[in-house]
Amino acid sequence: MALCPNGHDSADPDWCDRCGAKLGALATSVTPTPPAGSPVAPATGAAVPGSVPCPNCDTSNRANALFCEGCGYDFTTGQLPPPVAPPSPPVSTPSTQGAAPGEEPERVPAEASPDGAPWVIEVSVDPEWYSAHGADSGVPCPAATSRRVGALGETVLLGRTSHRGGGGPQVVLDDDPGVSRRHAQLLRDAAGAWRVVDLGSTNGTSVGRHGAPVADAAPVEPSKPFDLTDQSVVYVGAWTALRIMPGDADPASLSSPEGGADGASS
Amino acid sequence: MATFTAEVFQNEYLPEGATEVNAVVTVTSSGTGGVVASGPASVAEMIIIDSSGSMDMPGTKMVAARRAAQAAIDEIVDGALFAVLAGNTGAQVVYPREPGLVPMDERTRAEAKQWIDTIRPGGATTLGAWLDVARSMFLTSGARQCHAVLLTDGKQEGEPPAALDQALSAADGVFQCDCRGIGEGWVVEQLRRISTALLGTVDIVADPANLAADFGEIMRNSMARGVADVRLRVWAPEGSQVRFVRQVAPQVDDLTGRGIAVSPLIREFPTGAWADESRDYHVAVAVPIAPIGSERLAARVELVVDDQVQAKGLVRAVWSENTDLTTRINPSVAHYTGQAELASAIQDGLAARRDGDERTATLKLGRAAQLAHESGNDATIRLLQKVVDIDDPDAGTVRLKRQVAAADEMALDTRSTKTIRVHKEP
Numbered sequence: 039m040a041l042c043p044n045g046h047d048s049a050d051p052d053w054c055d056r057c058g059a060k061l062g063a064l065a066t067s068v069t070p071t072p073p074a075g076s077p078v079a080p081a082t083g084a085a086v087p088g089s090v091p092c093p094n095c096d097t098s099n100r101a102n103a104l105f106c107e108g109c110g111y112d113f114t115t116g117q118l119p120p121p122v123a124p125p126s127p128p129v130s131t132p133s134t135q136g137a138a139p140g141e142e143p144e145r146v147p148a149e150a151s152p153d154g155a156p157w158v159i160e161v162s163v164d165p166e167w168y169s170a171h172g173a174d175s176g177v178p179c180p181a182a183t184s185r186r187v188g189a190l191g192e193t194v195l196l197g198r199t200s201h202r203g204g205g206g207p208q209v210v211l212d213d214d215p216g217v218s219r220r221h222a223q224l225l226r227d228a229a230g231a232w233r234v235v236d237l238g239s240t241n242g243t244s245v246g247r248h249g250a251p252v253a254d255a256a257p258v259e260p261s262k263p264f265d266l267t268d269q270s271v272v273y274v275g276a277w278t279a280l281r282i283m284p285g286d287a288d289p290a291s292l293s294s295p296e297g298g299a300d301g302a303s304s
Numbered sequence: 305m306a307t308f309t310a311e312v313f314q315n316e317y318l319p320e321g322a323t324e325v326n327a328v329v330t331v332t333s334s335g336t337g338g339v340v341a342s343g344p345a346s347v348a349e350m351i352i353i354d355s356s357g358s359m360d361m362p363g364t365k366m367v368a369a370r371r372a373a374q375a376a377i378d379e380i381v382d383g384a385l386f387a388v389l390a391g392n393t394g395a396q397v398v399y400p401r402e403p404g405l406v407p408m409d410e411r412t413r414a415e416a417k418q419w420i421d422t423i424r425p426g427g428a429t430t431l432g433a434w435l436d437v438a439r440s441m442f443l444t445s446g447a448r449q450c451h452a453v454l455l456t457d458g459k460q461e462g463e464p465p466a467a468l469d470q471a472l473s474a475a476d477g478v479f480q481c482d483c484r485g486i487g488e489g490w491v492v493e494q495l496r497r498i499s500t501a502l503l504g505t506v507d508i509v510a511d512p513a514n515l516a517a518d519f520g521e522i523m524r525n526s527m528a529r530g531v532a533d534v535r536l537r538v539w540a541p542e543g544s545q546v547r548f549v550r551q552v553a554p555q556v557d558d559l560t561g562r563g564i565a566v567s568p569l570i571r572e573f574p575t576g577a578w579a580d581e582s583r584d585y586h587v588a589v590a591v592p593i594a595p596i597g598s599e600r601l602a603a604r605v606e607l608v609v610d611d612q613v614q615a616k617g618l619v620r621a622v623w624s625e626n627t628d629l630t631t632r633i634n635p636s637v638a639h640y641t642g643q644a645e646l647a648s649a650i651q652d653g654l655a656a657r658r659d660g661d662e663r664t665a666t667l668k669l670g671r672a673a674q675l676a677h678e679s680g681n682d683a684t685i686r687l688l689q690k691v692v693d694i695d696d697p698d699a700g701t702v703r704l705k706r707q708v709a710a711a712d713e714m715a716l717d718t719r720s721t722k723t724i725r726v727h728k729e730p
Contacts, residue, residue: 227568
């Protein structure tokens, strides 16, 4: 993992996965440094005369900078950057000196739900779905159980373990014969809203409402993101039902992402 | 084994405060091996022949359509699945005589040709219904690489106009479709809508005698495609906006609205199946402003097959104070910007001409003549000359012709998106 000057983790060692900043020599440095060999190297540094401190993170910036090099704070509008995936980018000072107290809630990392708890996915065997859609698979339905998967990133792949390599799913549904290798993806935006995209799976993905009969669940169109609410239940395969919910205070019931959060499992 | 390469042509230098980055990415494939390499059993072909009542006026059209379907049958390789549809009010399966598609072999080829001779005209032109029948047959065939060729001589009728768009959105991603219009009674816009949505080509065959040769060529091209479902994956940084993604060679095709978001920063654009060929894409991204001296990745363009990246091109942005660097326009970007404008100038000019707005028509077609002349697009100049008299190609001065054959106007319209390639220097 390389670290970009703006505090993003990047799997690509050359260019930041999120903001496109050139890495290379800068990979492990959090101090903004002019890229070597650029046609016009600006004379910036930690304490150059005329530099301005960022009101959000105290990083020193060029007097005419539009965005903070450290945290992405927008000097023009005073807006904070969208929250960064890793919980504590090294550039943020421990006590956020200089930040107005009112800004504190916006700094909650996006992998937390609005009330601050992490998101979890409840994965359950749903006999009702099985009798409606999965029974003709010929595979008997296992006992109704449920488990929870936590520590979710912004995208969560649902599927079966691939034997051809490539990114493995974060929610592994190997037991369910009706699930495709790359079945569907759950996407979270910066505001914490979730959507589901069917990735062209063989048997499709349906969305219903918690508490409503499964007969009301409707298939989603492949490749078109579908907005989920906190009452949505995502049905895939022969018997699998999934619900996204804010994690409760019982971390013991959580397993970490099953296929590796970075999709880099073997 | 198929290999893909990607080359990027751009001027990466931006002046202070600039945000738009343009690049042309040339993607070239080789060693794709055709459908024989990918396994003919995973390939399905459908021949859809208009058999509406108008095909009998004159009857030479129906005869030519039968010959064309038979010529296409001859090009389908043994083992590939196929079927023949006759389109009228709804669509009838002419062959095979049992449900589904059948593998091509000596017997089925001979039988199909005999049954094609039984197609008789009568009924309406329900383009949407034809595509719906083709889609459901392709879906049940289990084939991975599905392709149809559709021939019509008329405009959509006998079904609600919305049926076509509904059929197209359902067929999207299921099969590719090349369209041919015969005679002068069909509507360029309708067939272009089909071929654009279904990643195919559209053309006019003015003379029925040329139809069989054309169909043979379409099918040969389809049989040469050995890699199915190739996608263009475009990453752009957080806070940026992908302004457009456009195929610009061999023809202009705007892909921007067709992207599928696979993550907040990544979209995938379907490009269909590939033979050994080369295509150019023009990508424009608006990136967040960065200070002078910064270097950013503005886009990463990848060719993806089965979720595996086959080739990668990097589009960069470097902000500089050096005006010698920042004022240059990359020749490829300039060329294809012009070719895209040429296509829309022709389409807008012909639309204005049909509406009786001679002033706009003269201006637009004049601009088209100028652009075609500048870029050396001689094929387009020849087509333009049948619709306008070009007085001064440098200045774009033209006069509308009083008498224009409908077929000439339709040929100019359908071929307006064909581009010529630029000789590139990186």
